[in-house]
Amino acid sequence: IASDSGASAPSPIALTNVRTGLGADAIATALIENLYCLLGKLPQHATRNDWYMCLAYTVRDRMMERYVATLASITETNTAAKAVAYLSAEFLTGPHLGNSLVNLGIWQAVEEALSRVGQDDLSSLLDQEEEPGLGNGGLGRLAACYMDSLATLNVPAIGYGIRYEFGIFDQAIRDGWQVELTDKWLRFGNPWEIVRSEITFDVKLGGRTEPYYDEAGRYRMRWLSEKVVKGVAYDTPVPGYRVPTTNLLRLWKAEAAESFDFEAFNVGDYYRAVDEKIASETISKVLYPNDEPEAGKQLRLAQQYFFVSCSLQDMIRLLIMRGKPLDEFHSYWAAQLNDTHPSIAVAELMRLLVDEHAMEWDQAWAITQQTCGYTNHTLLAEALERWPLPLFARLLPRHLEIIYEINRRFLNDIRLRYPGDDQLLQRLSLIDEAGGKHMRMAHLASVGSHAINGVAALHTELLKQTLLSDFHRVAPEKFFNVTNGVTPRRWIALSNPNLSALITRKIGDRWLADLEHELEHLEPLAIDGDFQKEWQAIKADNKRVLAGLIKERTGIIIEPHSLFDIQVKRLHEYKRQHLNVLYLVTLFNKLRRVSSAAEIPRTVIFGGKAAPGYRMAKLIIKLINSVAAAINQDPVVSQVLKVVFLPDFNVKTSHHVYPAADLSEQISTAGKEASGTGNMKFAMNGALTIGTLDGANVEIRDAVGHENFFLFGLTAAEVERLKAEAYTPRSIYDSNAELREAIDLISSGFFSNGDRGLFQSLVESLITRDDYMLLADYQAYVECQQRVSQAYSDQNAWTRMSILNCARVGRFSSDRSIREYCRDIWNVRPIVPDER
Ligand code: GPW
Numbered sequence: 001i002a003s004d005s006g007a008s009a010p011s012p013i014a015l016t017n018v019r020t021g022l023g024a025d026a027i028a029t030a031l032i033e034n035l036y037c038l039l040g041k042l043p044q045h046a047t048r049n050d051w052y053m054c055l056a057y058t059v060r061d062r063m064m065e066r067y068v069a070t071l072a073s074i075t076e077t078n079t080a081a082k083a084v085a086y087l088s089a090e091f092l093t094g095p096h097l098g099n100s101l102v103n104l105g106i107w108q109a110v111e112e113a114l115s116r117v118g119q120d121d122l123s124s125l126l127d128q129e130e131e132p133g134l135g136n137g138g139l140g141r142l143a144a145c146y147m148d149s150l151a152t153l154n155v156p157a158i159g160y161g162i163r164y165e166f167g168i169f170d171q172a173i174r175d176g177w178q179v180e181l182t183d184k185w186l187r188f189g190n191p192w193e194i195v196r197s198e199i200t201f202d203v204k205l206g207g208r209t210e211p212y213y214d215e216a217g218r219y220r221m222r223w224l225s226e227k228v229v230k231g232v233a234y235d236t237p238v239p240g241y242r243v244p245t246t247n248l249l250r251l252w253k254a255e256a257a258e259s260f261d262f263e264a265f266n267v268g269d270y271y272r273a274v275d276e277k278i279a280s281e282t283i284s285k286v287l288y289p290n291d292e293p294e295a296g297k298q299l300r301l302a303q304q305y306f307f308v309s310c311s312l313q314d315m316i317r318l319l320i321m322r323g324k325p326l327d328e329f330h331s332y333w334a335a336q337l338n339d340t341h342p343s344i345a346v347a348e349l350m351r352l353l354v355d356e357h358a359m360e361w362d363q364a365w366a367i368t369q370q371t372c373g374y375t376n377h378t379l380l381a382e383a384l385e386r387w388p389l390p391l392f393a394r395l396l397p398r399h400l401e402i403i404y405e406i407n408r409r410f411l412n413d414i415r416l417r418y419p420g421d422d423q424l425l426q427r428l429s430l431i432d433e434a435g436g437k438h439m440r441m442a443h444l445a446s447v448g449s450h451a452i453n454g455v456a457a458l459h460t461e462l463l464k465q466t467l468l469s470d471f472h473r474v475a476p477e478k479f480f481n482v483t484n485g486v487t488p489r490r491w492i493a494l495s496n497p498n499l500s501a502l503i504t505r506k507i508g509d510r511w512l513a514d515l516e517h518e519l520e521h522l523e524p525l526a527i528d529g530d531f532q533k534e535w536q537a538i539k540a541d542n543k544r545v546l547a548g549l550i551k552e553r554t555g556i557i558i559e560p561h562s563l564f565d566i567q568v569k570r571l572h573e574y575k576r577q578h579l580n581v582l583y584l585v586t587l588f589n590k591l592r593r594v595s596s597a598a599e600i601p602r603t604v605i606f607g608g609k610a611a612p613g614y615r616m617a618k619l620i621i622k623l624i625n626s627v628a629a630a631i632n633q634d635p636v637v638s639q640v641l642k643v644v645f646l647p648d649f650n651v652k653t654s655h656h657v658y659p660a661a662d663l664s665e666q667i668s669t670a671g672k673e674a675s676g677t678g679n680m681k682f683a684m685n686g687a688l689t690i691g692t693l694d695g696a697n698v699e700i701r702d703a704v705g706h707e708n709f710f711l712f713g714l715t716a717a718e719v720e721r722l723k724a725e726a727y728t729p730r731s732i733y734d735s736n737a738e739l740r741e742a743i744d745l746i747s748s749g750f751f752s753n754g755d756r757g758l759f760q761s762l763v764e765s766l767i768t769r770d771d772y773m774l775l776a777d778y779q780a781y782v783e784c785q786q787r788v789s790q791a792y793s794d795q796n797a798w799t800r801m802s803i804l805n806c807a808r809v810g811r812f813s814s815d816r817s818i819r820e821y822c823r824d825i826w827n828v829r830p831i832v833p834d835e836r
Helices: 024-037 048-061 064-075 097-104 107-116 122-128 138-152 267-284 298-321 326-332 345-356 361-371 389-395 397-417 422-428 441-447 457-465 469-474 488-494 497-507 515-527 529-554 577-593 615-633 651-660 678-684 697-704 716-724 729-735 737-747 760-768 774-793 795-807 814-826
Strands: 083-087 157-162 170-174 177-181 194-205 208-213 219-224 227-239 246-256 333-338 372-375 386-388 438-440 451-454 479-481 563-568 602-607 641-646 663-666 688-691
Touching: 024 048, 024 107, 048 097, 048 107, 048 122, 064 227, 064 246, 064 298, 083 138, 083 298, 097 107, 097 122, 097 138, 097 227, 097 488, 107 122, 138 157, 138 227, 138 246, 138 333, 138 488, 138 814, 157 298, 177 615, 194 246, 194 298, 208 397, 219 345, 219 397, 227 267, 227 298, 246 267, 246 298, 267 298, 298 326, 298 333, 298 345, 298 389, 326 333, 326 361, 333 345, 333 361, 333 814, 345 361, 345 372, 345 397, 345 441, 361 372, 361 397, 372 441, 372 814, 386 389, 389 397, 389 438, 397 422, 397 441, 422 469, 438 441, 441 469, 451 457, 451 814, 457 469, 457 479, 457 697, 488 497, 488 651, 488 678, 497 515, 497 529, 515 529, 515 795, 515 814, 529 641, 529 651, 529 795, 563 651, 563 774, 577 602, 577 615, 577 641, 577 737, 577 774, 602 651, 615 641, 615 760, 651 678, 663 678, 678 688, 678 697, 678 795, 688 697, 688 774, 688 795, 729 737, 729 760, 729 774, 737 760, 737 774, 760 774, 774 795
Parallel strands: 083 157, 083 333, 157 246, 333 372, 372 451, 451 479, 563 602, 563 663, 602 641, 663 688
Antiparallel strands: 170 177, 194 227, 208 219, 227 246, 386 438
């Protein structure tokens, strides 16, 4: 076993070292050494998980040098670099191992090293990793893509969030229904994190406030809390793609504060102390599984405040470590609020500066506004965070006072600028006075930030015109659009390695680091017959892999040559999975009537979780599975149509899904999906989109060319107009025979063993309210799907469109998004660690 020399050397460790060397030799030696030293095993006794763990440690070792250097640049006294603090309640990173191998450029060396130690199957080790499901869907995954891009662009950054003990639940399907299972992702340990037991902060909760005079005779407030919890930092390195920067994700775990008296003499006190400990730890126990949140849960507010307070205290600590004065906080930190979940940061930063560090209000306020930026991710009214005032006051009494003061000053200012407009004041107020009083977190975030952005062009326009129109009126200069993006490292290189190799063979290897400028070099190849063949062969391979996975997970056998038509995303009425189902039932009816000989064979694949308390979403899952069962067992129809619900859709399984898609379903009601990001992942992997003019679909269609995109449905403006004119879905039901036949078949109990009641609430809501306008878009959708089938029957034309979709979506790299944040919102510049 090689020895680790130079442990005390101050200079960088030699690159050939067993802990850092990137060659197969060093890695092979390190594997055996880590197996022995960290896991206490000899190779002949190692299980697959042992090999995974020692490989993970071996890879992590190789990030440490860059991680330490990058961290130094955020802590050293003589650096002028501003860093980004990305505050997010969710980071849906997905498995780390494969991504680390891609970004460090050691995939082949690791394969070689593994074979030298008798392990020939890297993919089975990759499979071994439990993914950290610390997010629900798009918002959490976006945060992970942005962390990858920040590091890749050499922008120093810390992602701050919560180390949930239980992430998003695992989904099982029993009798067609979703069943939730707890996600014990830490069960076998987490080799990617480093606990920083010395980095802890106290977080107060509850109690009351009290005025006092400080030594200088100044009138101040102090917060006498009811309890204190402690946050402990857990760091996960985030390596950039083949660059010197390795940033970090710093997630806070809640523990009992030291101050709790475990040496109590009295037995009763001892048990009380243990109970307190358990209560403290519940704060970071579990991720709330609502994709677009249901508000009003006290523990959720406690989670938000907990991680925000720890993060801001840490940012102040790091600033002080750098020897900078507190009044320069905003020169060294840009804090981005990922939706309103961390928006309590506005009040907490004020509290820390004013109460804890005795800063004057005006100065603290200027610093707070210059530091914070707010990203909005939804216009849906039901997803806007509003806290009942009594609940807020109980948990955060001092913050309530601070917010009242922020509000008083803000509204005063507005009153002077818009005299006599009391309506405007009411609409802008941080407090909603109607009904039971509520705190409007989007207003707090908007007032406390210098920049507010939406996540796609359409979304930002709607944000300015609707949800935040008054804020746009009083402060138009605050508004920006930053269209979302996704990282091509995970979503092409890692999940579609064959496509990746083909692209590199044709246009060189710079595209993964510069997608916006390089990927378009594929365009001329779209009409190259040989290239088309290679492209088709890779898609066919990917489809076979997904077919294998589906067979393994569901027992359903699908035809790899059929058109793979895929809708994977969280279940939500606005995303309209049930519009897809209405089309499937229509197709089913048609295929039972007429010969299916001419039909283009399709496999329609669904995946996604429903919030456990969202009854309609869960019923839609049951409907998909019920319709799937009827179709798949029909001897005639199943020749040309199969329907699959792939259980437990998560980052790991998604690696096999996007690369295998021919058709990407992006069919939300126009105006409802802020951006979507799955739409980008599909297009990058050569899927064509069937979609509405919603979110980033609009920009994707413009980028790939209107002729290479299957558009249908009402526009956002038409949706609003129709709603205003008293939309009557029943008249559409009455007048469209095919639609009526489909809905009636669902009502009849055909898909539910004769149970006419099962889907009644769903059918009822469609015919009577249809909030998401499925019936209004139904005919257009069905006709558009016919155009899809026709197009697919010309494989060469389809392949050309597929190549063009990939070649033209370079701007949906999260690198482009992050460059825009850096330029427009954060005013930060890249810095290579060695030069700092
Ligand atoms: F409600 N999104 C999400 F806006 O995944 F906060 N979870 C959420 O809680 C919210 C939004 C919130 C999604 C949007 O629905 C999707 O359109 C967008 O692409 C994604 O956030 C990233 O911006």
